[in-house]
Amino acid sequence: MERYWNPVETAPLHELRALQSLRLSQTVRHVYEHVPFYRKKFDEMGIKPEDIQSIDDISKLPFTYKQDLRDNYPYGLFAVPVEDLVRIHASSGTTGKQTVVGYTQNDIDIWGNCCGRALTAAGGDASDFVHVSYGYGLFTGGLGLHAGAEEIHATVIPVSSGNTKRQIQIFKDFGSTILCCTPSYALFLGESLREMGIDKSEISLKAGVFGAEPWSEEMRHKIEELLGIKAYDIYGLSEVMGPGVAFECSEQTGMHVNEDHFYPEIIDPDTGEVLPEGEVGELVFTCITKEALPLIRYRTRDIASLSREKCSCGRTLIKMKKPSGRTDDMLIIRGVNVFPSQVEAVLLELGDTAPHYMLIVDRVDNLDTLEIQVEMKEDMEFDAVRLVEETEAKIKAAVASTLGISAKVTLLPPKSLARSEGKAVHVIDKRKI
């Protein structure tokens, strides 16, 4: 018997649309009154809040881009006074600056509710021990699923990421029943379990909610087999909220979008035109209930499609396909968003190398690896191994502190990387996902 956390999950379409229309018009008024950036944009386009009456009017509204968040760093797009904020999260931006997002208490409550729906769909309830191995901190993964587990009155085990042996010890000793982490880390935990000689019957895990990076059906089957669980996908991005924007149900043929809070559209990334249901394009979200940071038609850069086909789980919420790629060059490495331009900025700032580099991304033993190959400057002293190693170590440390990711750094002689005649190629992604 399928259980739902919120009645809206099975609401008839006309009710959903009425709710979306109301919420959109409220949100448009809210941002027009409180966010100078949107007021200016709407004024320039001749849009008045009263022009937006129905959810169908959404296509009249302008898009919001990641660049807009950067231009208004850190709090310029916030729509509430600071005393109403209760939380800040941040994710890496395309250059040095982070993308900063804020939440009111109501936003956090909605977030918890959305993640609660995801955990319920994965079979979770108050009797579960929810083991959260997403990182806690500015990254939204940890605290998002944490809120969801509390929402459904489950018992949270806030382990955070890292220390695999301890994670497995906690599986055994604390009786974790639902695991939340990135799919690659779930796979790693499964492999480690086997290496430690622990049979999956010795742990109590029954389900996992995995997201923050792309994964395949093959990975799902492998994780399910290794950990003895059913593996569910979850989607989100901090700009819109964090994990829980969309979640998978028992049918596992796409993720139900919490469209009563986040209205999805698929557009042609080149023309901006809204595409009909079922077509593949760029996923765009409008936050129709957010108070602190209600982004209008936010361009996620994720490529996906939407479908309203009837789902066997009984939910009427629209489904999105797992994103199949990006319209920009963002990489997701161990759940961390990495733009090649960020690495470039670090290299330029250090100034110890030539501006020619290549990022080699691979997956070794189920964990993503990043190698930064960069050319030495013509005049760099290299006759002692120490000189080369010191420069490599310095770059490694700077990348770790700026991007929060560990990379292997390889100095190459000048002119050894191929020069591109058109757009420079900076990434070789060898991962087979």
Next chain:
Amino acid sequence: MTMKQLSVYVENKPGTLAEITGILGENGIDMCALSVADTERYGILRLIVNNPQKAEDALKAAGFKVSLTDVIAIAVSHKPGGLAGALKYVAQAGVTVEYMYAFVSPKADTAYVILRVQDNEKAIAALQQGGIPIVCGEEVYGK
């Protein structure tokens, strides 16, 4: 008092050393000492040659990462304890040796040692004070 060492960055792939030495040969460069530092990924070839500038130009033209490094060449007696007697002065001066390599000179009782140190001036002063002969280019090339 220092002399020029030719340093070449060598990627670990078959034929690289053969290519480098081939280019030097074609250009009439005579090598009198060499050492290779090898790491998992690359090597550093260090050479004492009779015409460092010409050698550098030729290798650069062929696309190699090359540089000229100032090193110290000393002459030590070719008998037990000969090198130790010289190195103690460098140690006493508190100068770190990055690397060194030696080769026997045409004079039977002498060995030449190439030293790459962190502070050339300090090392030279210490060696001279200890009476260790510092040799110049021509003497090392031997021609």
